[in-house]
Amino acid sequence: MTLTLERIRTDIADCLGEEPADIPVDENLVDYGLDSVRIMALLERWRREHGVQADFADLAEQPAIEAWAPLLGVA
Template structure:
């Protein structure tokens, strides 16, 4: 399965124990409880499953689903 905006959103929701519908795509995920440990876990999963080449600093600078989607080259 390819990495998509919806999959990023679902993975973030899973990491936070939330429903994907409750995770906005354009807001700062730190405000929803995402922390550095969870970002590293998500990045590790995406590297393993989707050959993502981004690093932690890239994701931490712009912590939103929409920003990550663009950064990771996801096509809507």
């Protein structure tokens, strides 16, 4: 199963207790309440379910969906 931009957005929204439409793809997710513990939990989930090879430090450095997409293998 391939990870998609919408799946990333939905997973983040679920983690934050928000609607996916309320999560922008181009803004800093820390401003929406995403912290390092949640980033790690999401990354572990994507590794397990989608075979993602991304590094936590790379995601934490640029916490925006559009920055994460290429790191997570989303075209």
